[in-house]
Amino acid sequence: MKISRPTIASRSADLLKRGIDRLNADQYTLAEALFREIVALDPNHAGAWHQLGVTLARQQQFAQGEAAMRRALSLGDSGERQRDLAWTLLWQGRDDEAIAAYSRAINLGMREARLFNNLGNLLKKRNDAVHAEAAYRAAIEADPAYALAYGNLAMLQQDAGQFEAAEASLRKALELDPKATRLWQSYGGLLERLNRLDEADEAYCMGKRWESAQYVRRCVAHWRDLDRIDRAALEMVASGTAEHLTPWGLLGIPALTPGLHREAGRRFAETRWRGELAAAPLVARGAGLAEALAACGNGARLRIGYLSADFHEHATLRLLAGVLELHDAARFDIHLYSYGKHAPDAFWQARLAALPATFHAIGGLTDAQAAARIAHDGIHLLVDLKGYTTDTRLGITALRPAPVIVSWLGYPGSLGAPRLADYLIGDAVVTPPAAASNYSETLALMPHCYQPNDHRRELDPPPPTRAAAGLPEHGFVFCSFNQTFKLNAQMATIWARLLNATAASVLWLLDPGSERTRENLHAFFETQGVARERVIFAPRLAQPAHLARLQLADLALDTLPTGSHTTGSDVLWAGVPMVSAPGALFAGRVGASLLHAMGLDELIARDLDNYFQIALALASDPAWHAQVRKRLAQARREAPLFDTARFTRDLEQLFVAIVRREVEGGEGPVVAQ
Template sequence: MFAPQAASYYRDMKISSPTLSSRCADLLRRGIDRLNAQQYAIAEALFREILAQDARHVGAWHQLGVTLARQQQFAQGEAALRHALSLHENGELQRDLAWTLLWQGRDTEAVAAYYSAINLGVREARVFNNLGNLLKKHNDTAHAEAAYRAAIETDPAYALAHGNLAMLQQDAGHFEAAEASLRKALELDPKAMHLWQCYGGLLERLNRLDEADEAYCRGERWESVQFVRRRVAHWTDLDLIDQAALQMVASGAAENLTPWGLLGIPALTPGLHREAGRRFAHTRWRGELAAQPLVARGAGLAEALAACDAGARLRIGYLSADFHEHATLRLLAGVLELHDAARFDIHLYSYGIHAPDAFWRTRLAAMPVTFHAIGGLTDAQAAAQIVRDGIHLLVDLKGYTTDMRLGITALRPAPVIVSWLGYPGSLGAPRLADYIIGDAVVTPAAAASHYSETLALMPHCYQPNDHRRERDPQRPSRAAAGLPERGFVFCSFNQTFKLNARMASIWARLLSATPASVLWLLDPGNERARARLHAFFETQGVARERVIFAPRLAQEAHLARLQLADLALDTLPTGSHTTGSDALWAGVPMVSAVGALFAGRVGASLLHAVGLDELVAHDLDGYFQIALALASDPAWHAQIRKRLAQARSEAPLFDTRRFTCDLERLFMAIVRREAEGGQGPVAVQ
């Protein structure tokens, strides 16, 4: 939003009111000076003084609207600007009206106002750029590109428009063009941290990870530096980089700082992680968060409960992009099949760019659900469809993970919104989700202050499992899996970014204390990462042939080979999630320790739900002792494996029908709490 620098801005307006008095002109100049100095209270008083003398003073109404909007009084600012427009139509008024509409989440009206400003002669690069951002957000990529190019034509030195054009080109898969646009943007503004972040992101997407590291460093985007280094096991100087990243979170120094990428930092606290989520949400979806909710919280739920008592169904919506090859969401398939169709009307909303794969196409046919492909809709259109479908409880399955579209939930398309499964932590912004589903281990009641959401606790484990996964598939030979014929096999199939020097040092001690043992890791897919891991273990006295990398395989083949492992090793500060469930399903015990974060307590929750709490340590020294005892005591190891085999038929973790019933009871408890009121966590026993 722009304020003119002098009252001469209005000189040529043809309005019916008398010529501006010198007194009003002086007040307008002074008011604009105070506005530009961000002394909003004084500026507002000066503009109102003008209006007390001349109620039809367009300039005063205009600048009063700007001043109110700058103070986040967007509705009042809009009213003042519209009054000015009723007295005199001009492009600058339409431009500033667009800004107030944008902040209120009224994108369609904002687009119309920007076009009106342009049609009335406004030729400002920022206007074209803002219009492009709105059009891109609404999937109108052709017109968005035209707007960005108009911004560049208007001001070839406007680096931000070059950068935004690059992001549009990247999303379209035009990586060479995107890199050229980003290089131009950085040439124009080499100190722009946001542009370096974008360039690093493009290089990371192209798997040019060393270049991405350099780009992030150039832009001092330390949270991205630490994440990409962890991806390639580059652990040098990470303590200092981690400190800088956490300081960026605490100070709010960086916008668009994705909370997911912080989870590998050992010093990250739950409170700081929540704050990162809050800042990210208000950076990414500020307009949506400021907009009038489509559905008021709790609206209609008392009536819904009464209808359910009379035999009607509660309408549950699940929102995700991952109804394709995604291991975590596959665990939900059994729950969706077992939902009680007589009591619950289930809707799946898929905004992913991929159509459901063969797994989901087969399973969807057996599910009592209605599937909605909403990938071609804008956030506002998708939210409007959810409203039309009358969803009572909406479950977001993504959180702050890849391809998230929390702009949909920010618009509040349902009376109660729940965060579950995809993201292990608080979203930080209460409007994005009212509840987070956890359990007494991952989200203990004592940790409630670390969440912007109300805790909703499952009785055993928050993570579902699929009862139709194949049991005991034909395992390959050890030789076929790249393992030696003999020797104890420790394994960790977690992503490389979850590994760190402290955990790897413990694993090296286990290898040294267990003759002929090997460590089986998921191949990081990067030669330098493999070399760094081998080099690290060699510094710990472990020969490189004892660290074996397993190639990535399809889920069924992976579960088959996983049976060859003897013990799974959990990681901290972020632990095994689906990886842990896979190991336990394959009959492989896992040793874990309780971390500070939700993401570091999942392994403990899984083990609790299969009745193996003795494999959960309170600290990493205890973790080492438990793992060493299992590797050194064949009788105890055999006993644990026998108990785990029995647990597949008896334990709550693998009882999908029981889990589904518990989840349905939890949904009803949440709805009842919203309808009737209540304090503290919601839990079912």
């Protein structure tokens, strides 16, 4: 009896079927072995090469996966193979090539909703809103039940200001997939942007997006049941169960630790900029710095780039104007890269004209194009001024357009992803060396305070009368002009104790712009025995008028866990003492840093009990209060905090020390030399 032997073709077909079964079961090691056995038997088996490429890519071996897929394509083109190649290129941050591969897949007849959706995302990144919308609509046409495409279309409509259309798209997406947490996050974000905060809160809770729910509640001073929501939010961070969990919104949670905050940053970066973080760096770390440093002694200049979206009405960045103006143009070639949606406002237009700097408007460029522009300009040290704040585009720094990247000023914490920034500028108070393990960046320490101030900021208008500012004619004025999300029941309880212990005193708060928020705050203080007329809301004013009225306050009260930043330097500039207690986070230690740089360490409390005692003593002892105000007025002229020229020289020394560290190596924090 003759026994038939299996042919290579039949053997390969059996192995291919088994391999695909293993691949679909996520058994990648077994699948890879089976596909490799096929191509060893038949080197021209296009299907096996393709499935091997998919298997490798799913194991994040993208370069090897791409090579296998291209081998398959050399043996025969198909829409499926182009689609999977595009996905592999996307994960490597090679967006243009991915777009081309998706387009070839479509031309070869592919009509999958996921393909069109991914193409839309890439086109949106390229700022090609017209074709991105067409791609999302094609995804919906291919699969009318594909909720994700409706959600992405909504984000595109929201960016274009088409809020009604965006809401309709999100409602449709949630109708199709009511359990999709990402869609609830997007819907809550839209409602928050429209200032429909109660509805935003409901949307976030529906999607169990606790990190966003707690933030919205803090924005409206809705403090009930926050402990439970805070615990759930921190568990989401620790477990990594939520994508796109913005680290900035966590800063109001009292139990947030620096380690968890760093972890939130890492997860956010790896979710938001996966492709960019995986792409080959445009500039190798440290490349050319040795030559640049050596040339500086021969009249050459270090090229410093500042990257931000905020060269318009933005309080924090305005503090930097004086530093930019005073940079030593003989030693530093300064470049400002603005990707903001708004043109520079009148303040910046006036200042930019006189700055020893080159201004680059890169808002119309994609992240890849902007990074290429910075790399072409040969920037030696790039300073990102945004971090994880609103409208950030850290995709630019993720592509590594400079040999060394520094995070500073905008975001008070670690970015968590080492590729986004090599150094974080702080000082010994906000970023003590003992806390270095809480940062993915190497600490770079300014000698006094990390926060700059503008030497040309003046108290031009005289202070208004107390009556004009809405204050009573007599009585001690406590104030806190921080955003409402920084307030909480613990701090407000201490403030209520101060009011109850200080006859005829009032608390002056920044008007939150919401009747519901004002009502929540009044209701809370009433539970603490404080009458409504003793909590006064100040309307928002232009900066000069705001600084003028601040002089009417007697004592500023800092907040925790996130404290006063520009608000703190504003009150000190206006000559108003501030009491602060340093917290665990960078964001909760800024007030202490400001006071230390003013020589007013006695106003830095050990803990919140001591905070209460210092504030009460200042309110109860007119002689000590007058003495502190006198010292503050003198320090405003002499202390390092408001000495912009001194700050600029220190910053320049720190930049040079960072570059030298890159060239020579070293351990521990970098300090200005």
